[in-house]
Amino acid sequence: MSEAFHTEEMTLNMGPQHPSTHGVLRFVIKADGEVMREAIPDVGYLHRSIEKIAEKVGYHGFMPYTDRVDYVCAMFTNQGWAMACEKLGNVEVPRRGEYCRVIATEFNRLASHLLTVGLMGMDIGAMTPFLHALREREMINDLIEELCGARLTFNYMRIGGVAWDLPPGWREKAIAYLDHLAPILDEFNSLFSYNKICIERLANVAVIDAADAINYNLVGPNLRASGVNWDVRKDMPYSVYPELEFDVPLGSGEWGTTGDAMDRYMMRIREMVQSSRILRQALKQMPEGAVLGKVVRNFKPPAGECQIRVESARGDQGWYVVSDGTGFPWRVHVRTGSFAAMGMIQKLSRGLMIADLVVLIASLDVIAPEIDR
């Protein structure tokens, strides 16, 4: 052949209603054949101006709105907002209330990670693991429904504690569920995680090294998969986490390179095991007493500002709240894990196959409402 093989760049649209984009988000993909030159994320389809709403509804009134920041793990957004208000207003939370929070959030972490690992299966073309994971998630939803009456947008926490104590008999049900989950996780691993197809699809894809992960402000499991040992629960302890024993799993590069998609995926599986450990201890150690401290209905924290960090299922969630001394916050900002992860996709997509973009999104555990807020 005298002439070189002719290729040209084409521009593809992916989304906003693509099934594997985890919510409503859109990519403009510049590709040469199957290989992407760049995927440019276009976000904002789920922007509901939650930060502006906070300025209008007051401190107590904002609690149900925080559920919508990240509806897959709403307990953490509840907790972040409650903790920010408590820090500003200097409110004590009763110890049983703190334990209720830890139990609720860790169950929520299990539910969220189950969805993530299931979605990973679905995104690479296997429907069965998704159904298995969702079957287990349903049971957690049932437990949480019994606890607070809702299955997705919980509105369980209040400034100064939680709204309701554990219902009678709930503790036994919760322990029974944890006993049931342990073998299921092993089964899920042998069915899907250690499956050759899964490993081939995920190992060595979209490797993020530790310096890049920090520079792009990745948080939570995504950061730890790159080998950075940082867990807010351990390193900036809040609530009753210092009393509970658990390990922080780190990415090891067992199947490929440290910080690849497989590491990020396995992070969720390992964290579920740790969450189960935390739950067993918390359910056992829980003291008796009140669950909600005394907080005035017309809550007016003194003028000031604070930042709170909570280890959510999608990583270190930062709440920045400015109070001007009135009953309405002056400014609320929530820094979420998905926002940072999404900002990194444009860089990571260079040179990836189009089919690997969905793996990348799923492994970063991006949830669209959390990006747009």
Place this chain on the structure above:
Amino acid sequence: MESLAILKRVGERFPGKVLELSERKPDPFAVVDSASIVEFGRFLRDDPEFAMDCLSNETGVDYKEHVEVVYHLFSYSHRHGCELKVKLPRANPEVASVEEIWRAANWMEREIFDLLGVNFIGHSDMRRILMPEDWLGYPLRKDFVEPLEYHGIATVRESPIIRLDQQKKK
């Protein structure tokens, strides 16, 4: 290091450029000279004593008299952090971008531009991020008035409760 101690050390290093050091409870912060934010950023990132390798959060606040940009810096090696602020005029707020120092600033600065109208000089991609490209005004400004419609789509609707009441009266 405690964040207040960090801010005091920075004040000694840059005399005259830390305009205000606040112990305002519960979190301390320093207001720094807006013209030298990049200098501050580079120093705090590269100095081994501070090693602030992460821009954990960057956001803006509208205070009616002025606009502030807030930087929450963090160091994973030393496990400490601090909060810096710059005060900008409300009419045409402009500050240098810190994107070259921390890549995470790219999207966070786009969000501040989008919602508060702060222009970041030297930013590689200064576009709106959450709002539509042709949106007018900056929603998180305190004097923002929401337009009644956007491309013929109403942004408000009549309250169904009021409508039900009126139907009952008929």
